[in-house]
Amino acid sequence: MPDALLLHMKVNGEDVEVAAPPHFTLLEVLRYKLDLIGSKQGCDKGDCGACTVQLDGTARLSCLTLAAQADGRKVRTVEGMTAAHLHPLQDCMDKQVAAQCGFCTPGILMAAEAYLTKQARAVSRDEVAEAMAGNLCRCTGYVKIVDAIVEASEIMAAKEQG
């Protein structure tokens, strides 16, 4: 067994200290060491986007990120999304019935939130399609997911201005 590394991260706002073998991915640390199983292990090779989390606010594939490369960084997973109320993205995904089996949903939410936060404005369907091209969904055909993200962008932009 290789020596474990002691890693320090801020996960969903909380300081976390966790020991993990040096070859562990960020996804493996989240799921198997921290019991945060919202982020999904789909293809585990960077094709599907189900493992998307935010590293310092940017959408990243946690299955292709060594946990050691996240040492000292801020990690946000879908578990960090809901405070007192649902996030507008969650609300819109629910309203539009944009989740069927739900396996891709945590990754979709993380990628969409990072994108909309960066844009800070209402976005178009085409923009969403390009920004979300790395998140595969085998159920919905994407129409409702795109609808939900566009709607959420309008709500988030209105809140910013309000």
Place this chain on the structure above:
Amino acid sequence: MSEFLSPKDLPAALAARAAHPDYIPVAGGTDYMVASKDRLPPPGIINLFGLGALTGVTDLDGGGVRIGACTTYATLLGDARIANTFPLLRDACREVGASQIQARGTLGGNIATSSPVGDSLPPLLALDAVICVASSAGERRVAYEDFLVGYRKIDLAADELIVAIELPAPHVGAMQHWRKVGTRRAQSISKVMMAAVAHLDDGRIADIRIALGAVADRTVRARATEDALRGSAPSEEAAKRAREALRGEITPIDDLRSTAEYRLGVAENLVRRFVLSL
């Protein structure tokens, strides 16, 4: 894996590389991590991601740029100099994976993996890139075409790291063209890619550089095709000569993504379309 090294500066990274030639240098890890899932962990990793000396775009005298090896596609996509002077590279970066891969993958990493289907590689070849390589003994510069020595093989010694990519300013008025053909724009692995740069003089093709991906054991310049076009007006007839020359110099294969016949036909069509667009 017994050790994870995260050197704080370039001398420390080069010292680590010299001390541990069996450790794997990793930048964004978007290639390495995929391959690592089917293998035993290596004895160690040298983490280069985010190393300041290897990151970012700087101006060169004469209008070119120097791109740090660990600069991500996302950074290149946000750089006005790349968009204005090297739109070919910008267009290719936009089609690497999708936003998550672009935020993590690096130009130097793509060069180090040197897959025949690396999306950023044909643009570098067509833009006459120079690869800057360093070891504790010093830095050397190699033309990118000479740096590619075989299937997934590059001219890099066990104590060296790729530190930067230099792109000379293209000829004034040169046209740049990128086309990736795959099953889907995002995420899919390419079937054929073409990067081309050309400029006309008095209605004739004064110079042309065509680089192709996924049609040989490495990214290649289509030199016979270029020769067939240089000095000609960009006509159907010139395009026909180019197609014939191309048939003689590329060697695509059948694999799970496509067939040799399809790749050859598409490569011919891409060259033809570029010539007729001039």
